[in-house]
Structures are given as structure tokens and as C-alpha cells.
Amino acid sequence: MKKIGVIIPCYNEEESLPLYYNEMKKVMEQMTNLDFELLFINDGSKDKTLAILKSLAKEDKRIRYISFSRNFGKEAAILAGLENISGDYITLMDADLQDPPSKLIEMYDLLIKEDLDIVGLKSNNHKNYGFIRKILTACYYKIIGTLSSTPMAPNERDYRLMTRQVIDAILSLTEYNRYSKGLFNFVGFDTKWITYDAPDRIAGNTKWNFRKLFTYGIDGIVGFSTRPLVLSSFVGILFCFIAFLMILFIIFKTIVWGDPVGGWPSLACIIIFVSGVQLFFLGVIGEYLSKIYLETKKRPIYIIKETNKK
Ligand code: UDP
Ligand code: MG
16 A cells, blocks of 8 residues: 655644644545555744644544654744655645645645656735735745746745655755755655635644744745856946946046046945945855855754654
């Protein structure tokens, strides 16, 4: 019997978990020709998430959990899941039912019927996002789309059904700074997308705020493009060119009108502007440098405190 392994990262999901399990149970009852393992990753929750997971695991032998020593973030939870899950097909779902378990049936059928490696979900709405977040998201994907050669789209969910071979490929990317949206697409393989209307979170609150999203966004750009580093050379050449034109203009102006000193305010502006640009690119280099620094430390990405995994 083939087996589907489901990874569910959970951070303070006490309200959603029982609802999620109910939905998932219905799906498992419908997919009778398959075995299941549900691997919940408790990412350092401060509420009753772990207690709920323990009681669910007593009830249902297909449930496994891994509990971190603190909150390491969703990326760490995904990695722990991928490293510890068993099964011939693996999928990843949020605990808040925004990735409806019922879609798994359709995804599995498509994967088998067309002999694909990955079937993913694309939401055709962001109705739970505010107006500003929608605009920023659109801008961000435009920027990363231009900078990176790995395709990434705003509406692609992490909810994908993948074969074991794809998981092994993803795990062969051993970087410390993990950006799953990019890693999943980087490995390639035959992929098809199913579009759906993403519902709102069933209970609890989103775990993302502007600062977390911004940092995550920068991680994505630094992780999947080196073009910002090259950009400074282009800006440098452009500035040299502008400076050359200005020199010609000043020589011409001095010869024709004679203009001994004037113009220090404009000079001050130019100096501040150019130093700003230089500091900006120093910052860009710093971003990459800090990532190299973290990579070389080889710290563990997550620390497990307890688990019922064999
Ligand atoms: N999550 C996690 N660790 C974190 C933040 C989130 O494991 O530090 C989990 C969370 O419990 C949920 C999933 O990642 O199952 C997606 O989080 P959320 O629904 O808050 O994100 P959104 O859907 O708002 O983008
Ligand atoms: Mg969510």
C-alpha cells in the first residue's frame, strides 16, 4: 500500500488543530487505498498545541509530532518535516485550513493520472490580505521575478503533493538560509497547478507581521539572486557617465559665462546623494556577507525537545 506523508507546521494553533484533524480524518477515510502519516511540527508554541497533539497521537496511531525547543520559524518546521517524514508521496499543509485537506484527493488523482512529480495549489485570490499587503506582495514578486532565474509566483502555496524523489532533491539543498518557495521551484520536475479560492484562516491569527514578512522577502532575494551585487557596478558606471557630462557642462559654462565659485548647495546635495548610494550598496554587500557568515557557522536549523517519532 502506498503512503502519503503530511507535514503540518504548527505555531500556536490550539484553536485550529482539532478542526484541522477533523477535516483531515474525513479525507483519510475517503482515500481508502492509501496509508497516511501526519507529522505535526510544534514550532515552540506557547499555547496548548503540544498537549493537543499528544492527545491526538494517543487517539490515532498515524499521528506523529516533533516539538521544538523554541520557535524556529516555519522554514525550520518545514525542514524538520521533510527530514523526518515517511511515505511515497509527501505534502505540506498549514494547520489553519487555508490549505484544505479535501483538495488532496484531487491533487493525488492528477499526480497519478498524469504521472507527475509535483501537483501544487495556486490560490486565485488574496482576500484575507489587506490592500497594502496586496500591493507590496505584487511589487515583491515583480522584483524577485526580475532578479532571480528561479520562477516564483505570488499565488503559489506551499501546499504541494510531491514524490519521494522530489523530497530527496529538496533535501540535497543543504543551505542554512532556507527559502522554501524558491527551493521547491529550484529542483524542477514535472509540475502542474490546481487553482482554488483560498478560504480565510479557520481560527486564531496569522503568525506573520510586516517585519517578519520583510525579512523573509529579503532572504528570498539574497538566497535566489546575486544580481543586486552586480547592480552596484552598473550604478557606478552610470554615475561616472553623469559626472563626465557634468564636467563638460561646467567647463563649457566657465568658458562662456565665467563662473568662479557658486554652486556649493548643489555640491552638498550631490555628495549626500552619492554617499547614500554607496552606503546602500555597502548594505547590499552586507546582506550577502551576513548570509555567508551564518552559513559558515553551521548551526542547527532547529532543535528537537521531544517527539513520538520512532
Ligand atoms: N508557522 C510556524 N512557525 C512560525 C509561523 C507559522 O510553524 O513561526 C505555521 C503556522 O502554524 C501555520 C503555517 O505556518 O500552520 C502558516 O502560518 P500562517 O497561517 O500564520 O501564515 P499566513 O497563512 O497568514 O501566511
Ligand atoms: Mg494561514
